Every structure is written in structure tokens, then in C-alpha cells.
Amino acid sequence: MHDVFELDPRAIESYRRHGHAVVRGLAAADEIARYRPAILKAGQKARYDHRPLEERDTYGKAFLQLFNLWRQDELVQEFVFARRFAAVAARLMGVDGVRLYHDQGLLKEPGGGATPWHQDQFYWPLETDQAITMWMPLVGVEMEMGPMRFASGSHRLGHLGEFSIGDESERELAKIVERRELRVRDHAPFAAGDATFHSGWTVHGAGANHTGRMREVMTVIYYADGTRVGAIDHPARRFDRDAWLEGCEPGDAAAGPLNPLLFSEV
Ligand SMILES: O=C(O)CCC(=O)C(=O)O
Known part of the structure; x- marks a missing residue:
């Protein structure tokens, strides 16, 4: 994958102002055609919930969540580690370097x-707001x-409450969105x-x-390179630390073996 991508400055402005941005054509059609079969194959292996849709709860019905597919296949690793994608993440946040937290397929x-x-x-024990x-x-x-x-x-x-994804997060956060009259946007x-x-x-x-x-x-x-591991003060954050920040304790640099530096300006 080549590294060069001309990022529209309007995406940076949108990200900083609204907390989200769309970047069209970040990967080309022929690149998706090359990587997609490997991602889907790795996803089949990583699938852990085999219950039929109707037997799952709200969160389970939303998608099949397939974690850290880069570890299953070299081609998927090439896609996830793409410097082009990481460079866009760094530029949107305005930081010099970014590390991998984890990947996930969401089907x-x-x-x-x-x-x-x-x-x-809410899930991430990371002492930074620079995560994307x-x-x-x-x-x-x-x-x-x-x-x-x-x-x-x-x-x-910032942190609006200890809501893991599900019916309660939907209800409580919908109230906040409504009360604060936040504009809801999609980029479809x-x-x-x-x-x-x-x-x-x-x-x-x-x-x-x-x-x-x-x-x-x-x-x-x-997340931004240089970030430290935050407090492990919730079971969800303990799960994440154990799964994605292997070997890292609170206060340590969040830079374990699963967190390669994917882009650095220096
Ligand atoms: O793909 C979805 O439906 C949700 C994705 C999501 O929540 C995320 O990527 O943070």
C-alpha cells in the first residue's frame, strides 16, 4: 500500500469541531478487492458468537465483532498497519505519531x-483524549x-457515564443528545x-x-504515541487492558507488544 494521501483540510476541521469526519476514497477499489477476502476469512476464524440473531441481546444483534484480525493473516496485517490510514488518524488529531490499540471487523x-x-x-484505559x-x-x-x-x-x-454498549447506553445517551440538542450526522x-x-x-x-x-x-x-495507561477502575477497562495493552500497568507508556507505532512524523 502506498503512503501518500491528500487529506482535505475540511476533514481536519470537521474532526476537531464535530468529533467525526468522513474521508472519501482512502482505500482504492482495487485495494479493497485485494484485502477484503483475507479480512473476511480471518473474521470467520475469529467469530466467537455463533448464536442465531434472534437469540442475541441488543448489542449482539448489532454486529458480529471480530477482534484483532491482523494477528491471523499477513495480508490483513498489511491493511491494518497501513501507514496511509495511520497518518490520516495522526493528522486529524494533530499528533506526531499513533499506535495501534486494536482492529475489529464489524459485520x-x-x-x-x-x-x-x-x-x-468508556472501555479504554488510556490517559488521553487523542484516540480515534x-x-x-x-x-x-x-x-x-x-x-x-x-x-x-x-x-x-468527555466521559458521560459508565455505560457499556446496550439498552442503557442507548437510553441514557439519547437523553443527553436530545437535551443538549446535538446535531446527529451520518455520512452515508x-x-x-x-x-x-x-x-x-x-x-x-x-x-x-x-x-x-x-x-x-x-x-x-x-491513539497518540506517548499515551500512558490509565486507571483500571472498571471491569470493562480491565478487560481491555488485559486484551489490548498486554503487559502494561497503569502509569506505564501504552506501548506493549500489541501496540506498534504505525505512524511517526519523526
Ligand atoms: O459499525 C457499527 O455499527 C458501530 C461501530 C462502532 O461503534 C465503532 O467503530 O466505534
Whole structure:
């Protein structure tokens, strides 16, 4: 994958102001065609929830969540480690370097439910506000397939409560979005290889998949190089520290063996 990408300054402004931005054509169609089969194959191996859709709770119905696919396949690793993607993440946040937190495939099945409102950073024991997710469809995604939606400006509100993703996060965060009159934005429709980026504190969710097609999305989470591990003061943050920050204790640099530096200006 080549490194060069001309980032539209309007994306930087949107990210800083609203907590989310769209970057069209970040990966080309031929690149998606090359990496998609490997990502889907790795995803099949990583699938841990084999219950039928109707037996799952709200969170389980929203998508199949397939973690750290880069560890399964060299081609997937090339995609997840792409300097081009990491450079965009760094430029949006205005930092010199970014490390990998983890990747995840998010497959919203035909008939899959809505993704409840939530804040990602509730899960992340990272002492920084400079953390970001790239969400990249591997297929065209129109409104009916359940693209992401973002509560603009919510990243500035910080940690809004100990809400893991589910019915409670949907209910409580919807109240905040309404009370504060936050504008809800999506960037649909998407071509394969377009991407959105959102900040760790941005309140976001997604619609249900009303089509007969799988909404195939790959995500990569990055944080600023130099970030320290935060307090392990919630079971969700303990889970994340153990899973994604191997060997790192609170106060340590968040730079374990699973957190390579994917982009550095220096
Ligand atoms: O793809 C979705 O439905 C939700 C994705 C999401 O919450 C995320 O990438 O942070």
C-alpha cells in the first residue's frame, strides 16, 4: 500500500469541531478487492458468537465483532498497519505519531439490529483524549444498511457515564443528545474504501440493516504515541487492558507488544 494521501483540510476541521469526519476514497477499489477476502476469512476464524440473531441481546444483534484480525493473516496485517490510514488518524488529531490499540471487523448481518448510542473511550484505559477509530466499509453502504451516526460536538463533553454498549447506553445517551440538542450526522452513502473517523468520546451508533446484504466494515483504533495507561477502575477497562495493552500497568507508556507505532512524523 502506498503512503501518500491528500487529506482535505475540511476533514481536519470537521474532526476537531464535530468529533467525526468522513474521508472519501482512502482505500482504492482495487485495494479493497485485494484485502477484503483475507479480512473476511480471518473474521470467520475469529467469530466467537455463533448464536442465531434472534437469540442475541441488543448489542449482539448489532454486529458480529471480530477482534484483532491482523494477528491471523499477513495480508490483513498489511491493511491494518497501513501507514496511509495511520497518518490520516495522526493528522486529524494533530499528533506526531499513533499506535495501534486494536482492529475489529464489524459485520452487521442482514436483518441485524441498530447499534446503540455509546462512547468507545468508556472501555479504554488510556490517559488521553487523542484516540480515534477509523471505520471503513468493504462494500458499498447505503442508509438502509445501517451506517454510523454521530452526535456532533459530543466529544467535547468527555466521559458521560459508565455505560457499556446496550439498552442503557442507548437510553441514557439519547437523553443527553436530545437535551443538549446535538446535531446527529451520518455520512452515508459510502463506497467501499471510504472511511469515517471519530473521536473516543464522540457519542455514536448506527442504524439497523434492513437489506439482505451483509454490512462489511473494518475498523482500526489508534491513539497518540506517548499515551500512558490509565486507571483500571472498571471491569470493562480491565478487560481491555488485559486484551489490548498486554503487559502494561497503569502509569506505564501504552506501548506493549500489541501496540506498534504505525505512524511517526519523526
Ligand atoms: O459499525 C457499527 O455499527 C458501530 C461501530 C462502532 O461503534 C465503532 O467503530 O466505534
